[in-house]
Amino acid sequence: MKRYAMTVFCAAALSTSAIAQEGKTLTYADFQPVQTNWQMASDDSYLGSRVGCFETLVRLNWQMQLEPGLATAWEQIEPTVWEFTLRDGVEFQDGAPLTAEAVAVALNHLLNAEMPARPFSPKLIKSVEAVGEKVVRITTQTPSVLLPAQMAAPNTTILAPAAYQGKTIDPVGRCTGPFEIVEVKPKEYVKFKRNDNYWGGKPALEGGMVVFIPDANTRMTQVRSGEADIARLIPPHGVKQLEGAQGIELVKLKTPRVTELLLNNKKEGLNDVRVRQAIQAAIDGEAIAASVYEGTVTAAASAFVPDDPWAPKGIAPIYDPARAKALLEEAGIQPGQLQFELLAYTSRTELKDIAAIIQAQLGEIGIKVNVRVAEYTAIEPDMMAGTYDMALMSRGYLTDIADPYGFLLADYSCGGSYNMSHYCSEEVDAQLEKAAALSDPQARYEIYAQLAKKLFDEANTVYLVNETSVDARSERVKNYEMHPLVYYLMTKDITVE
Incomplete structure (x- = not known):
């Protein structure tokens, strides 16, 4: 089996021992709202992944290494052909089972989109097909060793078949992640709740909300006032303002x-x-x-x-x-x-x-x-x-x-x-x-x-x-470290004291 892995950027690994916190929620302020009604070629896919709803076949951990996601193994069986073996026992949040056919529906929808995603477009991908219940076969246009890395990009999120309604996508209740999207106001907020049946174990927090605040100064004000527990993308002038602020910690990372x-x-x-x-x-x-x-x-x-x-x-x-x-x-x-x-x-x-x-x-x-x-x-x-x-x-x-x-x-x-x-x-x-x-x-x-x-x-x-990217978080937030590519934020282990 040929696997692609690399270690370049280091961040602390998240705890895996968090205990469920009944009644505890978290709010974080992001700068970019839902813009395209969840078209996967857009930044909406990254937002859905940060919310903890969207998941992909392969994950990219905080050390920039590939690891199993909804697939547990992948193999390059020919120069242009890869097969991904799916994880057992995974259900979408609407109760539908994760099958090879469901994955093929999701990825073919992406391939046929009016604007396919950069990591997974017809220029790179020739076909996607189910091979039995648990194996997905992906054929590339030219020989490539990089397909597993492509399958970690949030653009390649796998949603339940019911999410794909013609050209539109509705992710509410149709993800596999630790949190379930329950309400969306595209320019204002996304609310999410805990997925008690998450295949990776019960998430610690009960749920939360992401609020969309394009203005950086307002995001900083919200984390200072406690209205937000995390504020993403603090601008350079804000770093100096928040350094030493009581109850706030700055998370800094040299990002690619x-x-x-x-x-x-x-x-x-x-x-x-x-x-x-x-x-x-x-x-x-x-x-x-x-x-x-x-x-x-x-x-x-x-x-x-x-x-x-x-x-x-x-x-x-x-x-x-x-x-x-x-x-x-x-x-x-x-x-x-x-x-x-x-x-x-x-x-x-x-x-x-x-x-x-x-x-x-x-x-x-x-x-x-x-x-x-x-x-x-x-x-x-x-x-x-x-x-x-x-x-x-x-x-x-x-x-x-x-x-x-x-x-x-x-x-x-x-x-x-x-x-x-x-x-x-x-x-x-x-x-x-x-x-x-x-x-x-x-x-x-x-x-x-x-x-x-x-x-x-x-x-x-x-x-x-x-x-260098900088987030601000309340010191009450635990088990949060910035992901080098900001693929993930709401993990099952994040907690609030």
């Missing part, structure tokens, strides 16, 4: 995320590598890290942090305005000749400040920048369609698949489903196809490092800072 400046490689001006390199050299990542993030993050050269096993060697953040001006002169660009619009979105409050710094620093080399700040949903269509110039983005490079392959494929392959740089290289595509078939992780990592170096040299994207 990067704040990046996306450049539309097809736009006039930005389609010249010298112009992109000039922009890269004109931006001071160290200054952004020190001022906007108050020293809680580090300046980036690539998307990957330097101690990642796949990080490129021998590169460092560039800040050289003289070099930037020389590159523009070499490209035949006169001061004031280039003017670009820079997009930033509101749910990451720091992006507005970063945009102002970039506007000023590019102005110093003769590039005029106009900044537009809006909700992410308002600017994503322009980015996907390639009608934008530049945009700021916080991007998790292990979020889609717990291997950089998923990020590189989605963001930098010619047909990538999240290729907002609109970059295309046959060489990159060939290297990614080669990496997907390599069972030796180190051999894959060498390819990823080479590709990251190429992206850096060509300045296809300007990577600004490698991020």
Whole structure:
């Protein structure tokens, strides 16, 4: 049996000895509401997983290792064929049994969706079929050793067959997790209760609620007042405010995320590598890290942090305005000749400040920048369609698949489903196809490092800072540690004193 596992980020393992707390509930504040009525390709799948309702065939633990979820074993029986053996005795919350046919219904619904998920799309997956009661066979389009990692992404959640009603999805009472969703107001909250029949053992808490609060300052206020027990994604200025606050503990983790400046490689001006390199050299990542993030993050050269096993060697953040001006002169660009619009979105409050710094620093080399700040949903269509110039983005490079392959494929392959740089290289595509078939992780990592170096040299994207995520929680909350990819929050062991 070929298993994929990796250990990169460490966090404390959660207790497995929690005792049921009758009458005890927990409220946590999240920044992003239900947006697409639970379409699995969207962030709604991550929300359902954090609530403790959604579950997948494979789990990714806090040490970034794959472990059994709704499947207890998986085997690559041919280069393009994997079989997953399901756990015995699991029932959906509506009483339906977990069978191979039920799994096939869920995954085929995802494959046939108008917008399939990045880790599990028809570009990657050829077919899903039930083999008897307990075995699911998944065939990939090309040889791949990474399918188990793909099956840990919340996008591949398995719900009861009754959840899939035409193109719509209704998860209420139809999950397998430790908590059951009982009420949804998409822009306001989700309420959940304990699943007493959970296959993994009775959860400690009786239930709770997630409230949707886009404004970071309001989330901080709620955790300080006790209205929320946990507040997700505390912004840099809030970290200083909450440090030392009575009854509140900050949970900090260097996460596999990067704040990046996306450049539309097809736009006039930005389609010249010298112009992109000039922009890269004109931006001071160290200054952004020190001022906007108050020293809680580090300046980036690539998307990957330097101690990642796949990080490129021998590169460092560039800040050289003289070099930037020389590159523009070499490209035949006169001061004031280039003017670009820079997009930033509101749910990451720091992006507005970063945009102002970039506007000023590019102005110093003769590039005029106009900044537009809006909700992410308002600017994503322009980015996907390639009608934008530049945009700021916080991007998790292990979020889609717990291997950089998923990020590189989605963001930098010619047909990538999240290729907002609109970059295309046959060489990159060939290297990614080669990496997907390599069972030796180190051999894959060498390819990823080479590709990251190429992206850096060509300045296809300007990577600004490698991020640190911060949550705030009441000291009454026990057995909570931030998951490196924020896949899970409400586990069966989380408790409130």
